[in-house]
Amino acid sequence: MNDNEGIVLELYNPDKTYTSQKRFDCENKTINKFVASSLKKQVRQNLSQCFVLLDTNNEDRFIGFYTLSSFAIDVADLTILSGGSLPSRIPCSRLIMLGVDKEYKKRGLGKLLLKNAIQKTIKAAEQIGIYGLFLDADEAAYSFYIEHGFIALQEKTGQKPTPMFIHIDTLRGLVFK
Amino acid sequence: MSALALKDARMELKTTNDMKEMLKTAAMLAGQDLTSFVLASAEERAKSVLSDYQSLSLSNEEQANFMNALTSPAKPTKTMKELMSAENLVER
Numbered sequence: 001m002n003d004n005e006g007i008v009l010e011l012y013n014p015d016k017t018y019t020s021q022k023r024f025d026c027e028n029k030t031i032n033k034f035v036a037s038s039l040k041k042q043v044r045q046n047l048s049q050c051f052v053l054l055d056t057n058n059e060d061r062f063i064g065f066y067t068l069s070s071f072a073i074d075v076a077d078l079t080i081l082s083g084g085s086l087p088s089r090i091p092c093s094r095l096i097m098l099g100v101d102k103e104y105k106k107r108g109l110g111k112l113l114l115k116n117a118i119q120k121t122i123k124a125a126e127q128i129g130i131y132g133l134f135l136d137a138d139e140a141a142y143s144f145y146i147e148h149g150f151i152a153l154q155e156k157t158g159q160k161p162t163p164m165f166i167h168i169d170t171l172r173g174l175v176f177k
Numbered sequence: 178m179s180a181l182a183l184k185d186a187r188m189e190l191k192t193t194n195d196m197k198e199m200l201k202t203a204a205m206l207a208g209q210d211l212t213s214f215v216l217a218s219a220e221e222r223a224k225s226v227l228s229d230y231q232s233l234s235l236s237n238e239e240q241a242n243f244m245n246a247l248t249s250p251a252k253p254t255k256t257m258k259e260l261m262s263a264e265n266l267v268e269r
Binding site: 071078 | 230231232233234235236237239240241242243244246247250251252253254256257260261263264265266267268269
């Protein structure tokens with residue numbers, strides 16, 4: 001699977017102009033629109049961090065990305081029961097969006113972006129308290145994340161995105177075992 | 178936003194005649210003028226987007242399930258193990 005030569009990942013710089021960022025098409029309208037018009041602003045305001053996938057064989061074309069931010073899951077009602085052993089808001093990292101351009105699909109790049117986001121989460125957890133990785137999986141991605149061991153925090157209902165979570169120790173186990 | 182707040186910003190929106198008529202009718206039924214109606218609806222939606230961006234609130238049962246997952250983390254699945262042993266992306 002090494003037709004991915006020349007493809008590199010870098011921290012997204014909102015002050016830089018990326019080749020074809022505005023033409024990015026991962027076949028998901030919401031994500032395409034986000035990349036074309038909101039990504040720059042969101043990163044500039046420190047609302048999320050973005051890592052971008054570039055094709056160095058094609059003028060550093062913008063071919064994929066993911067955004068990561070901090071997040072919290074509210075468990076205030078149970079904190080009382082747990083006798084204060086857990087905080088009322090469980091801090092996590094959140095994988096907000098992930099996409100690969102349709103011309104670069106079927107090369108495993110989406111998976112490798114997920115892997116990279118997991119590695120970033122593990123690194124962040126070494127510095128600040130993080131219990132795990134959170135994401136909202138849309139219907140098409142739901143079984144993909146289940147296979148990778150994410151659990152659904154709410155029952156999957158119709159076409160609405162499902163909030164999903166994976167424990168930091170589950171992720172860590174993979175790296176250090 | 179309090180009712181007494183100084184309104185020193187202006188927003189102009191383009192829309193279709195049909196949309197404007199629908200909003201006007203709905204505003205009338207709700208007993209509001211068009212501006213208050215549009216702003217109040219947008220404010221409500223904005224608050225929900227902002228709060229969803231920061232945190233997730235779960236029902237009691239969902240919180241209990243989540244608590245279990247927190248106290249006894251699952252073993253990584255085979256698919257996850259395969260992913261984590263795959264080659265890394267090149268970073269620069």
